Amino acid sequence: MGYELDRVLDGGLPFIAYACNSTPTVNRSSFLDLHDYAPLHRSAQCSCSFIRPPLPDVMRHLAQGRVPVLVLNGDVLSVRDSLDGDYVAISHVWADGLGSTADVGLPACQISHITSLTRPLVPNGAFWLDALCIPDEEVSRKRAIGLMAQTYEHAAKVLVTDGGIRTQCSLSSPKEECILRIATSGWMQRIWTLQEGMLARELYFEVSDGLIDVTHFNGPSFHLAWACIPLLRRRPHDVSKLQYYAVSPEPPRCSYRDIIALLRHRTTSKPRDESVAIAGLLGIDAAELVSIPDGDARMRTLLMRCGTLPRCVAVYGWFSRRLDLPNFRWAPSSITHVLWQGDHDPNVSECTEDGLFGLYTVVRFPPVDMCRFIGIMVTITGEVLLQRPAGQTETVSSRTVHIQLSPSPVIARIQSGLDVLINGILITDRALPTTVSEQAAAAVLIPSLKGRTTDAVHPSDADPLHCQFIAAGKVEANDHVAERRDGGDVMRGWKQVEGVMHSLVPVRLT
Template identity: 30%
Template structure:
């Protein structure tokens, strides 16, 4: 059997035009910008076989890619794609001597190894051993043994794995002639390309394949699949990642973009194969994740670092960068391609964005147009109060001449908005006439055929603001859970989302914008979204329904979502606005090694992360509304601490690890263990191994192992360290004082409480107030006075140190933390 694919090689004339397609400048019309710049005709209206323009949403976020200088550009030789590296003077780990697949996966590539001669290459040990460390997974070596720079390697990969792969796949699919004949704006001299072309390639490949018989199409799909397998199976781990070495070779930002464009190309190929209907989806999913997901490389530090710098320079918030921290650096890079509303983030931190905070004393309601001076339309407070006094949800009917009337039974839509965008009014229940007109138009867009006209609920008109109506305002707040749940729809108005042309941008771009706009950063909007039966965002093209509660269930949908980068962002959105059913219950999971409880508070803690409210005393009320609690007791509480204390007592089930978080805490007993706010609470501390802790009027009831110290009253740290020993087992411990905490000293009856499974070495220093006995079990009632970090344990040599002696408790010792 020949080691070359059995097809007619392309001519140089045909490929010179194809090459011109891929090397064109994209500095003007070829780049997709979120709002004011649209993709070129060739990207937004691909031509199908009968000459009809086919409109489609792109799958990827486009960006410019430089064409790197290389001595060996792809040659389009009749000898084919497979042996190009050897013709260009390069060799790769074809023989798999150094190859190691992700997660130890065993991947059978025997068919490829037998078919293609290039897969018999062997890398000399001397070449492999002297290769400098870098983050590339696909390692390149010169056949003549000469040293190469990282830039040369990346340029070769671009020539072969971008331009070469596009040429090869276009020949296999039969689309070369179509692509070569297509005219694209730009000049070759600018030496740039745009990844926007990838959003048309997969369609053209699919259309070209339709011209073949079923058997021939299957053969060509198999050959396309072989190209993917060949490249992905050459990934190696000869050298270490950047983070593991002191002086690695580092990629430049432009080189990062080139490698990302290659990843996008291979995703476009997998998208073609997935949509063809002729490939095994399970195999494609394996190629997508983990193979492609961890190649070219993935999770590489350089791209993330460059992108974060660009994000911050382009007006993104530190908290948004932090939210993307666990994700692949490509998401940070895609964020740099989005245009953001200019805001002042100088007062923000890693967890809280304060750019949308408002000052009611200086607040001004805005008109639709800056110079509009139309009249104000007002809701009479007495009309509001009549409905609220009946325990009904007030809703506003807007007449054809834009006058407002009150209803307590009309179907209605809730308008969810951000006050800093100008639709609020702290002084009266009123809005400018121009805004009322616009809202009526939005309501019409939500109305389905045969449905009655929708009334309106918006806090500006439906929540009493007058100082003498505080009790009625409390009634309105007590109805907020019902307000969102009973609405026919909840419509999100956000100034950034309203500029999105959702017919021309990718679903990925729309999802990323939704994940990071001001509406998603606010705490009050969370309950409106989480409780909504139908959730819409208002875009440039009208209302767009958001389905954030369910992951894709169809195998093809799940795969295409993964290929187009959407799944991770949409999963983030499901965490940010989870289904209300999952928020309101605890889930107990047990494995062979441990049992874990996920409480409603844990889910809330992650959901509210990176959100904020202008009035922090509102936090407990909002959380109570989301969980469906009776918030009257919270509304009657005098201050923030009282509200949070009552909220915690109402939900009862608390993750036991809550006492180890290094945050500002409530100052009154028996809630001194509790954070004053969940908004800045580190999520990794919110865990509950075994049953959850229980909060009641006596404190937090939980189970931990601890060390009860003897004769340790007022003991001082030894060089910033404490040393302790269990007198029964002889186990010794070394602790350091946790940074950024107030000074503390050991009491007359001290105890150390260990975090379950000693996670992070977190240790609480407690003062034992008393010992209680319930059902033949001893309960230690304690007050937290400080925090330590366990840095070592075992047979330590600490004979020259002051050692605190004590005795270990049972692993399931009961405690009451006050």
């Protein structure tokens, strides 16, 4: 319920009130068990036979690097090349019962229904559906997945079929109802479907009595759809005319920064597929990632192919597991867990095999073993920059900040027999806040300063300060955070140390 409300908060108070008085959409993906999965018929009473395409034809097209497209003639599926004519790519979630492989096929009732939807859109109703066009055989399967971005990008139309949207919306439904159901649908909560919807030349949604496209939200509902369905912001539009255009002539390309917000609250049943599922949006060859079996290694390759990353990726992600790979222990294993509200920071970082290089503000202090303490109170002396309103900064001689680490990585390191020794934190802002604030930080160990606290730090672009990522953390610039209300004593379990601040210095994070 919280996630669903979060998806509609940007719609404003009237829309939130509307949503709260509507029956929630059931996300069946939460109950999906891939080990006990079977495709569903259109109705519980149906017992029609399964239809499957000629498997050798599907595999032959994939072996040639071609996308196989299906046409239904009677009760027989034939395979043709996607380049031989227009086709519709179907976008769906397995929880609605359309999951399968080309080896098994789908119930005839489902295929007949799909064809009834696609025939008005393209000649012969030619379509592509993963359940019928991706074989179970490993080599062919990897080839098909490597072609996924191309499959949706080259389709004449992309048709979204989602149980929640279909059963709760009609052509005559209020626009607000359609927006609510799309925003909270299972389709909007899956990672794979982001790419499928965004790469569409023309995007359609199935409702109970027909199809609607993005122009359905032109006019008064334009801004509400804009706020609640983020991928629509990437489609051609004219804000002054309150219009979405039906056709997107060029597929969108996103940066890693863009993807963070677009993936918010999306999930996948196979976490290792996340990098593959978004590669097309980033302009990265998914075939390269599919050939890598390990999910962490896939994400590392994705990050290196991106090259330029927002600096915040190393400090955000309080709940995110990090990659367990040398030089990449700063990197969230899932972009969906970064969970940040947006950042217009002009400075970026560079990702290479040797780690993440960027400008960070460093607060360093004597080494503290976080196995023994809840948090750290650091009294920073020397030149301390404080953030003032309107982007102004002020230099003071002393400031106390409070540092805490995300419990999950601390517990994981302790259980693995690793220490949790830190002697510094990294933040992206050049100055500390002057008001009560929880600022995201990366807790690090600076090996060159381990056991030494008076050495000056003079990093340069040629010789950046090497920091080993330990855990995500937060820093609070409030002098009263760690005081007891009953007497003003410092809370037990906190370590008091003195530190020094270095604003925006070159850092190599590993």
